[in-house]
Structure formats: structure tokens, C-alpha cells
Amino acid sequence: MNDTNFNIQFTDLAEQQKRILPNLEKRLSRVLAHGKYIMGPEVFELEEKLSEFLGVKHSISCSSGTDALLMVLMANGIHSGDAVFTTPFSFMATAEVISFLGATPVFVDVDPKTFNMDPICLEKAIKAVISGSFSDYPLPKDDGIGRLLPKCIIPVDIFGLPAAYEQINSIADKYGLFVLEDAAQSFGAQYQKKKAGNLSHAAATSFFPAKPLGCYGDGGAVFTNDDRLAEKIRSIRVHGKGTDKYDNVRIGINGRLDTLQAAVLLEKLEIFEKEVENRNRVAALYSRLLGQYLELQTVPDDCTSVWAQYSVRHDMKKQIMESLNKKGIPTAVYYPKSLHCQTAFSYLGYLKDDFPISQILSERIFSLPMHPYLEKDQIHHICDTLLKVMP
Numbered sequence: 347m348n349d350t351n352f353n354i355q356f357t358d359l360a361e362q363q364k365r366i367l368p369n370l371e372k373r374l375s376r377v378l379a380h381g382k383y384i385m386g387p388e389v390f391e392l393e394e395k396l397s398e399f400l401g402v403k404h405s406i407s408c409s410s411g412t413d414a415l416l417m418v419l420m421a422n423g424i425h426s427g428d429a430v431f432t433t434p435f436s437f438m439a440t441a442e443v444i445s446f447l448g449a450t451p452v453f454v455d456v457d458p459k460t461f462n463m464d465p466i467c468l469e470k471a472i473k474a475v476i477s478g479s480f481s482d483y484p485l486p487k488d489d490g491i492g493r494l495l496p497k498c499i500i501p502v503d504i505f506g507l508p509a510a511y512e513q514i515n516s517i518a519d520k521y522g523l524f525v526l527e528d529a530a531q532s533f534g535a536q537y538q539k540k541k542a543g544n545l546s547h548a549a550a551t552s553f554f555p556a557k558p559l560g561c562y563g564d565g566g567a568v569f570t571n572d573d574r575l576a577e578k579i580r581s582i583r584v585h586g587k588g589t590d591k592y593d594n595v596r597i598g599i600n601g602r603l604d605t606l607q608a609a610v611l612l613e614k615l616e617i618f619e620k621e622v623e624n625r626n627r628v629a630a631l632y633s634r635l636l637g638q639y640l641e642l643q644t645v646p647d648d649c650t651s652v653w654a655q656y657s658v659r660h661d662m663k664k665q666i667m668e669s670l671n672k673k674g675i676p677t678a679v680y681y682p683k684s685l686h687c688q689t690a691f692s693y694l695g696y697l698k699d700d701f702p703i704s705q706i707l708s709e710r711i712f713s714l715p716m717h718p719y720l721e722k723d724q725i726h727h728i729c730d731t732l733l734k735v736m737p
């Protein structure tokens with residue numbers, strides 16, 4: 347059979363759209379009819395549905411996952427001199443928001459099996475910041491700021507797999523730190539019977555089109571059970587509004603989600619649980635066919651992943667990806683450069699070898715096609731081809 351007959355997409359938003367189009371068009375027409383493009387009724391309906399889905403008290407929709415992270419840090423008053431701990435094996439946005447507020451990202455290496463923040467390294471890094479001792483754990487260079495004050499931890503649920511929150515939350519308690527879950531990739535995953543997005547003090551998720559739950563543009567949300575924090579973030583979302591939008595009580599941003607995007611998300615939520623099931627079906631078959639030949643991301647017993655990406659590790663990544671792409675199988679690399687090696691963060695003065703696991707992952711990892719509509723024969727074809735081209 348000709349390889350191209352399999353018509354394999356890396357993610358397949360077109361197939362998804364086919365399933366929701368008639369109802370989606372009705373929803374969009376309703377928005378066009380009522381004309382409340384900013385903070386229309388769909389925004390509030392979505393927030394209610396998100397809270398119900400997660401079992402969380404407050405859902406605050408917003409303009410992107412990046413702004414969701416940013417607003418939580420702003421609400422916590424994060425500023426220059428504060429240390430915010432996060433992993434270098436993530437998307438730029440996770441650490442960018444820390445620097446944007448003038449605070450300092452302190453990187454913590456990841457676990458080689460889960461690719462998520464290693465709680466042992468986290469505690470070492472916190473202790474090193476407190477003691478100011480560079481010999482205990484690699485720290486950002488002292489830029490004349492002096493001793494940093496530990497404030498916040500941002501664990502990332504990488505590829506849709508929740509981080510080790512039991513350990514991380516207890517370390518946070520011990521040192522009095524705030525935990526912000528970067529759930530941009532993990533909406534729909536579970537950890538100890540709770541939903542990702544509801545595993546710490548607050549969480550940020552993204553509705554970027556390619557995320558497990560995506561809209562047709564930029565979007566995101568903050569989740570929290572903390573009433574006061576929620577109120578602050580709702581204010582920050584609309585220019586720091588007080589009693590009304592021309593009463594401004596703090597510095598905020600324009601961080602709202604469009605009504606049209608909320609309408610898209612409401613329709614996609616209808617089929618979301620089925621899609622999560624399907625993603626897990628795809629991942630299970632991949633793991634069964636590839637498990638003995640490649641290093642995979644390990645899902646601990648107390649979690650489920652939502653498989654934002656299905657990633658594997660191999661020394662000969664480049665060669666394998668090229669061969670697969672030639673045979674019509676798309677692949678991608680998340681992330682080719684660890685954050686501590688990014689030019690934008692060179693001012694932190696980290697060395698390449700400071701975070702060896704993250705470094706090795708970025709050199710060896712690549713992702714296979716993953717979406718809820720991959721068929722069994724397509725998955726078999728991808729795996730057969732992969733095993734054939736593997737040196």
C-alpha cells in the first residue's frame with residue numbers, strides 16, 4: 347500500500363470540526379445576533395462549565411495561557427528580587443512571565459521518567475536560594491539583586507502529565523511558597539482522582555488551538571479555590587477594575603477571552619470527554635507497540651495523562667524523524683532547546699550542563715502524531731514504519 351493513503355496528521359482539527367460544525371455554527375450565529383463580543387453570556391456559561399468539569403470553585407477565562415500565568419503571578423505581587431522555581435523543560439511562556447515581572451526564574455531539573463519537575467531537585471534549589479550557596483544547586487547569577495526571596499513554584503504538567511503535586515505541595519507548605527500549576531497541556535488529565543487544573547493553589551491553562559481543549563484563536567483560563575485570589579484576578583483581567591471598569595484599583599491588563607472563543611470552547615467541551623478517552627486509547631496502543639524499543643514518558647500509577655503530545659526518546663532522533671517525514675509521517679520536537687539555554691535567558695548565567703536531564707531530553711526527544719481521531723491501522727503503520735527506520 348502507498349504510504350500516503352494513510353493520510354496521517356500530527357493533530358487533526360479538521361476531523362474534529364466536522365463533528366461539531368452544525369452545532370458550532372448555531373452557537374456562533376447566536377453570538378453574532380446578540381452582539382456581546384466582549385464578556386458576553388457565553389463567557390460566563392463557559393466558566394461555569396469549566397468549574398463543574400474540574401470540581402474547582404473559580405474559573406476565570408482569559409486571553410491566553412501566558413496571560414493566565416501572568417495574572418496569577420501579578421495577583422501574588424511577584425516582583426524584582428523574588429525567586430520563582432520552574433523547570434527548564436517547558437515552553438518559553440512558563441518562565442517568560444517570571445522575568446516579565448522583574449522576578450528571577452530559578453530552574454529546577456526534571457525527572458528522567460516523567461519529564462516533570464523533580465521534587466528532590468526542587469528542595470535543593472529552594473535551600474540553595476535561602477542559603478545563597480551556589481555549591482548546593484545551580485542558581486542564576488547574582489545580578490546585583492542580592493539574595494533572592496523564594497516566593498512561588500510553577501510545576502509544568504508536561505505533555506499532559508500532571509507533575510508530582512503531593513511532594514511539590516508539601517515542599518511548598520514547608521517553605522511557605524505559592525504553587526501555580528502550569529496546566530496549559532494537561533486540561534483533562536487526572537492526579538489522585540482530582541483533575542489537573544485543581545491540584546494546587548492556582549492553575550493556568552491554555553486554549554491555544556493545538557492544546558487538548560483548544561479554541562479557534564488564543565485563549566486560556568485560571569482556576570483556583572481561593573475566593574480572594576479569584577477576585578483579584580477578575581480585576582486584573584479588566585485593567586485592575588474596582589466597582590466598575592472606570593474605577594481602577596490596581597494595575598491590570600486587558601486579559602479577557604473573546605465571546606466567540608467561549609462559544610467555540612462550549613461546543614468542543616461537549617465532545618471533550620470522549621476525545622480524552624480516545625487520546626488515551628491512541629497512547630495505550632503506541633505504548634504497547636513501542637514500549638520495548640524506545641524510551642517513553644512514564645505515567646505514574648496515581649495519574650492519567652491527556653497526551654497533549656506523545657513523545658519518545660532516541661539518540662538518533664534526527665535521522666529517525668527525517669525518515670518518518672519522508673514516508674509521510676509528521677513529527678515535531680518539544681522542546682529543541684532547554685529554557686536555560688535560550689538566548690533570552692542568557693542573563694541568568696546558567697551553564698548548559700546545569701540541568702543534565704532537561705538537556706538530554708531536549709537533544710533526544712521527539713513527538714509522534716497524536717489526536718483523538720487516529721485510527722488503529724494508522725497507529726500500526728506509524729509504529730511499523732518507526733521500528734523499520736530505527737537504526
Ligand SMILES: *Cc1c(COP(=O)(O)O)cnc(C)c1O
Nearest residue numbers: 410411412437439440530552554
Ligand atoms: C502553550 C503553553 C503555554 C502558553 O499558552 P498560550 O495560550 O500559547 O499563551 C504555557 N505553558 C505551557 C507548558 C504551554 O504548553
